[in-house]
Amino acid sequence: MKCIELNMLPEDCVSIIISLTSPLDACRATLVSRAFRSAAESNVAWEKFLPSDYEDIVSRSITSLKFSSKKELYLHLCNPILIDGGRKSFKLDKSSGKKSYVLSSRELSITWSDRPEYWSWKPSLKSRFLEVAELRMISWLEIEGKIRTHMLSPNTMYRAYLLINITHRAHGLDLLPSDTFLEMGNQIISANTAYLSCKDKKKHQMECLFYGNRTQRTKSRVIEGDERFARERDDGWMEIELGEFFSGDEEGDQEVKMSLREIKGYQLKGGLVIEGIEVRPK
Template identity: 50%
Template sequence: MVATGEHLYDLPEDCISSIICLTSPRDALKLSLVSSIFRSVAELDCVWDAFLPSDWQHIATKSVTPLKFSSKRDLFFCLCNSILIDDGNKSFALDKLTGKKSYVMSAKELSILYGDEPTHWNWKAIPESRFSKVAELKVICKLVVKAKLRTSMLSANTNYGIYFIMKISDRAFGLSSVPVETSVEIGNRKDVHTATLDHRNGEKDLPDEKQRYERVPYKREDGWMEIELGELFNGGDEDEDEEFTVSLKEVKGFHVKGGLVIEGIEVRPKH
């Protein structure tokens, strides 16, 4: 408590910085608008170092392009803009509001049934993708896509949503009648839902509650569509490490289909 007659601005700089470190990136930016004193403290490296993940140096070494920054604040916002890592097969980003980690695994990082068969899948570059190649379905009877990740990649004490990023080509066929099972499995826990790839339900710019419940694709800001595969609460410390599996697959019957374009699977914090 500040004594009577004293002002919060009269606190030592290290006290103010310690207080800001206990907030969030969003709060730090708001406080920087209060006064010149708060602005100068809110730009200190020690403040933004508290908002960066503890393994940021390891992440930076995996970046395809060397990171350029003059301060920890610059570095934070550089990572918020998304960087390509692991030879360009993943992208990494920090949430601007919270500093929590998020990843997108490219189609190359996924296990796709018959993905290496040219008669079934076409791997190609398209300008709207952040990755060098996407997977376009030519024709197949059974669709199965899986990915394995580890909780050590994610921020602790954070609820994550996991999303399948896709497009439907003009030549698509058979996808509107395909019910698929989506799941997130970790240990003996499995979160299972039913979804549809019917792209006609994805014309809305934002998902409403009905879309969320039915698990149908909807448009993203980047022009792709996404389906929520499930949720995962990562409650452990960042030093703990468990493998979890996410999947999208047909479980009933066989339907000839084609025209699905897969960019990848995203794991991001839910607000």
């Protein structure tokens, strides 16, 4: 059987072959030869790497995206863009093309966030969004976000993270760990506990001493599960993992609920800043 060298194939055929690989492989193919470079940068190849609903996503961007090729559009989308009136952020993973979203605090359900005595809405230089939610003082902390699986890349493991900061006036946040839940359909698939901030150990010890007996009585009400802690990010925020889930195939569509609650301790809490919830590939 006679073998045919790839560089002898028509450029369209090579483009189709490259489109069956990955964006990272396509970039590597540009180094093989001049012919490969042309095929690897073609619209035929890069349209396959874009999500199937890319035209809808581009139309929802709050800024006009200018591009002369599908590869250029792909690279644009590898940097976060604001969509849906600036209430969500969208981006593609550069090496895989998988989709990720950040739901702004305005997209979340935050109990009593419409009451200025409990929550304030303010701009933040660190945030990608116009405003963030800052907890002034409350005893009932409940935050929930929702996303549908058809918005995500199919057959992909995702993790959800609450994006937060803690002000210097923070108090009462970690006397008890918060409960985190991730629900898919009507089934809870992840339930754990999380500490929002334990940076100031002396302050935490003083609060535990002050609330003492109440803390011990209410600890028995906290769900059992892995204890998670806020982790610092490169963008100036901290993140707490809420759970992970599998997006399923393109035919199915389920609602995913992601939440954090601390409603058992009844102590006053304050100084928590919410940017949103990020849903990204694992």
